[in-house]
Amino acid sequence: MTLTPAVPETSTTAFATAGRLHGKVAVITGAASGIGLSTARTFAAEGAIVIAADLSADGLAREHSTAENIHTAPLDVADSAAVNALFADVEAKHGRLDIVINAAGVNAPSRAANEKLVESNVKSFRAAQSGEEFHPDFLSDISDEDFRRVMDVNLFGPFYVIRAAAPLLKRTGGGAIVNVSSAAALMGVPMPLYYPASKAGVLGMTRGAAAELAPFNIRVNAIAPGAVDTPLFRQQPEEITGMLIGMQPIKRPATPEEIAQTLLFLSSEAGAYYTGQTLSPSGGLHM
Secondary structure (H helix, E strand, C coil): CCCCCCCCCCCHHHHHHHCCCCCCEEEEECCCCHHHHHHHHHHHHCCCEEEEEECCHHHHHHHHCCCCCEEEEECCCCCHHHHHHHHHHHHHHHCCCCEEEECCCCCCCCHHHHHHHHHHHHHHHHHHHHCCCCCCCCHHHCCHHHHHHHHHHHHHHHHHHHHHHHHHHHHHCCEEEEEECCHHHCCCCCCCCHHHHHHHHHHHHHHHHHHHHHHHCEEEEEECCCCECCHHHHCCCHHHHHHHHHCCCCCCCECHHHHHHHHHHHHCHHHCCCCCCEECCCCCCCC
């Protein structure tokens, strides 16, 4: 497959008809659901050739099988060899790389761990409602394996992707990397430490990579969303989603499409003077 040459956007008409990402090649991880899914669709609609990567091959097939300009790639971001192979394939098929979105992530190491977290959050909410005290004990319940699993996906995964993508971005002449972190990395609230630790690590990695890659015209930024109306968010009990939304001045969750627009801004020429930055589309949760 050959890459369609980019059309110079020298006029408003060309900009509108060609799309803001016309001719760009973008790799998006976590692209079978939530923020990654909406971003893949948004970028494709803006003219990008999108490589949609996700651990769920079934999810990729379900969401992207009829999509134009979207090519699917089953991928475990925690497998560095698989990540390297993906970018070698991108270079072989497309000859360039312009954009990388690190959207793959987990909020817990397993379904059982997530259920425990939900149970603890419900207890905290009900205790607050009744005026009682409840102090969750997350620390003693986190095994080495659980902590490592979340780090493997949320922190090592983006590192493997950035490391594998950088040489191809350099050969292309530059580009943009955007990492999806979380408002949990910017605040202090009780939760299992693997999540804020992994997401805060992403922010440090973003700044370090931005400084290293700026001479090669590669921008590296991050976003730190608050509540987002994803399938995972909707699986939570209503009292928990209500509590999360209640912490925000804007009393609703973001749509994945709204977050995709922030990622589009940082990936396009509109965000050309941003690097090493963290934008927090969180409804004012973090100011």
